[in-house]
Amino acid sequence: MSMSSSSSRLRCDDAGLGHVPHVRIIGGLSECPGCGLYQRVPDLAAGEQATCTRCGQKLARRRRTAPLATPLAFCISSAAFYLAALASSLMTLDVYGRQRTVDLLTGPMELMHEGWGEAGILVGAVTVLAPAVAIGFMFVILYAASCTRLPDWAPRVLVWYDKLRPWSMVEVYILGIFVAYTKLTDMAHVDVGPAVYLIGALMLTMAATDSTLDTEMIWRHRRIDRVTRTENGQTVAVDYAHVDQTGLPPVDHLVACTSCGLVGELAHPVSSLHCVGICPRCEHKVWRRLPQSLTRTTAFLIAAIVFYIPANLYPVMTFLRMGGGGGHTIIEGAIELWQDGMIPLSLLVFFASITVPMLKILSLGWMISQTWRGARGHLVARTRLFRLVDMVGRWSMIDVFMISILVAVVRFNAMASVTANAGMVAFAAVVVLTLLAAWSFDPRIMWDAAGRNGPVTDGLPPAVLRAQHDRAAASSPSSLPPAGVLPARMEPDQA
Numbered sequence: 001m002s003m004s005s006s007s008s009r010l011r012c013d014d015a016g017l018g019h020v021p022h023v024r025i026i027g028g029l030s031e032c033p034g035c036g037l038y039q040r041v042p043d044l045a046a047g048e049q050a051t052c053t054r055c056g057q058k059l060a061r062r063r064r065t066a067p068l069a070t071p072l073a074f075c076i077s078s079a080a081f082y083l084a085a086l087a088s089s090l091m092t093l094d095v096y097g098r099q100r101t102v103d104l105l106t107g108p109m110e111l112m113h114e115g116w117g118e119a120g121i122l123v124g125a126v127t128v129l130a131p132a133v134a135i136g137f138m139f140v141i142l143y144a145a146s147c148t149r150l151p152d153w154a155p156r157v158l159v160w161y162d163k164l165r166p167w168s169m170v171e172v173y174i175l176g177i178f179v180a181y182t183k184l185t186d187m188a189h190v191d192v193g194p195a196v197y198l199i200g201a202l203m204l205t206m207a208a209t210d211s212t213l214d215t216e217m218i219w220r221h222r223r224i225d226r227v228t229r230t231e232n233g234q235t236v237a238v239d240y241a242h243v244d245q246t247g248l249p250p251v252d253h254l255v256a257c258t259s260c261g262l263v264g265e266l267a268h269p270v271s272s273l274h275c276v277g278i279c280p281r282c283e284h285k286v287w288r289r290l291p292q293s294l295t296r297t298t299a300f301l302i303a304a305i306v307f308y309i310p311a312n313l314y315p316v317m318t319f320l321r322m323g324g325g326g327g328h329t330i331i332e333g334a335i336e337l338w339q340d341g342m343i344p345l346s347l348l349v350f351f352a353s354i355t356v357p358m359l360k361i362l363s364l365g366w367m368i369s370q371t372w373r374g375a376r377g378h379l380v381a382r383t384r385l386f387r388l389v390d391m392v393g394r395w396s397m398i399d400v401f402m403i404s405i406l407v408a409v410v411r412f413n414a415m416a417s418v419t420a421n422a423g424m425v426a427f428a429a430v431v432v433l434t435l436l437a438a439w440s441f442d443p444r445i446m447w448d449a450a451g452r453n454g455p456v457t458d459g460l461p462p463a464v465l466r467a468q469h470d471r472a473a474a475s476s477p478s479s480l481p482p483a484g485v486l487p488a489r490m491e492p493d494q495a
């Protein structure tokens with residue numbers, strides 16, 4: 001390693017990477033976001049995808065559809081469906097000749113009026129605000145991608161879009177409407193408004209926009225900056241090489257941008273504790289792993305467990321009908337649907353509201369404890385389980401959405417009324433906290449802790465680092481895990 005005397009002097013202060021002499025961007029190389037293995041990803045043909053050879057995570061894919069025109073068409077439809085849904089009615093309830101019509105905004109408003117401001121803001125944010133902002137961002141991104149040179153602000157919008165998109169829960173809301181509708185049909189006459197069909201269509205067009213958008217094509221459109229900045233503002237020169245020209249760079253010198261996936265090689269081993277600098281392509285802060293992943297996930301998970309108890313013990317809503325009725329807990333809601341003969345729906349509610357939060361808490365707890373201990377088993381299973389937990393987490397919001405609709409529509413004073421209870425706020429807190437726990441967990445640290453990603457010097461529990469150090473000292477270098485760069489697995493795009 002050739003370093004100038006000034007940079008080796010700078011190396012002594014361990015404050016971040018103020019001593020980076022230059023960054024080399026390595027083209028054709030990709031780090032698996034599931035397990036942290038660096039792999040060669042060649043140029044894909046249309047309809048091809050590359051998956052990780054170690055954990056099966058999708059690394060890249062190329063669509064057969066037109067990269068800009070197709071998502072643009074879906075995005076325009078989304079905007080039209082969204083505006084129409086906002087302007088039309090959601091459902092009309094008729095109780096002995098008295099009618100009440102509600103729209104998308106009534107639920108969040110009523111929750112706020114009743115004093116459940118946090119829940120009202122949450123429901124409004126994920127069903128009304130987030131979809132609108134996501135559609136707007138998508139328009140801006142597609143406009144930027146159609147320019148001959150990608151505008152400087154475009155990368156930031158793409159980064160924000162990625163962060164915001166999981167909060168847009170239109171598809172979960174549709175199921176919430178469905179459960180609310182089923183609960184109402186046995187007490188009164190319900191007319192489904194046009195907004196329900198429009199939201200259904202919006203769900204499909206938004207999913208289609210995401211699945212046809214090829215962000216890698218947009219990134220390729222962007223010239224990589226010749227200079228970039230370190231965390232403390234120091235300017236650093238950037239040069240570019242393709243993986244075939246450089247051979248196999250040492251894995252502990254590599255870092256991949258968590259936002260756009262660009263891989264850089266530094267002149268020294270990369271720390272997991274400090275921000276490496278600013279990505280020369282997307283301007284996102286680059287970290288080797290998500291910052292403080294293990295401690296943050298642990299904290300969110302403990303908070304979720306604390307709320308889990310009142311969420312299941314206290315009623316989530318009170319249903320009064322002709323002076324009768326009373327409070328319902330989450331489980332009682334599912335049992336009632338079962339008793340009414342709505343068995344598939346009861347199973348759905350049971351799965352979304354009882355099984356999913358439980359699954360998330362238990363599996364994240366398992367992953368965290370295995371990582372704290374530096375366990376080396378079941379890594380592929382744990383990585384797959386994490387992908388599942390990450391995917392199903394949002395579906396627990398069904399009950400919260402259902403209550404927001406019932407509270408809005410069933411307001412007939414003594415005849416029939418639904419009010420929200422404290423259990424609902426606790427339940428919403430469990431859902432949000434487990435989502436935050438999953439998003440702050442970096443599955444690559446499970447492989448780091450098991451010693452499968454080459455030498456790691458920091459960012460893991462001290463006991464795990466010590467054990468790895470001892471193992472490396474005891475074993476011959478040839479028995480160390482392969483730290484080279486393998487080619488990714490290529491297969492046809494099944495989606």
Ligand SMILES: [Zn+2]
Binds near residue numbers: 032052
């Ligand atoms: Zn992998």
Ligand SMILES: [Zn+2]
Binds near residue numbers: 259279280281282283
């Ligand atoms: Zn980047």
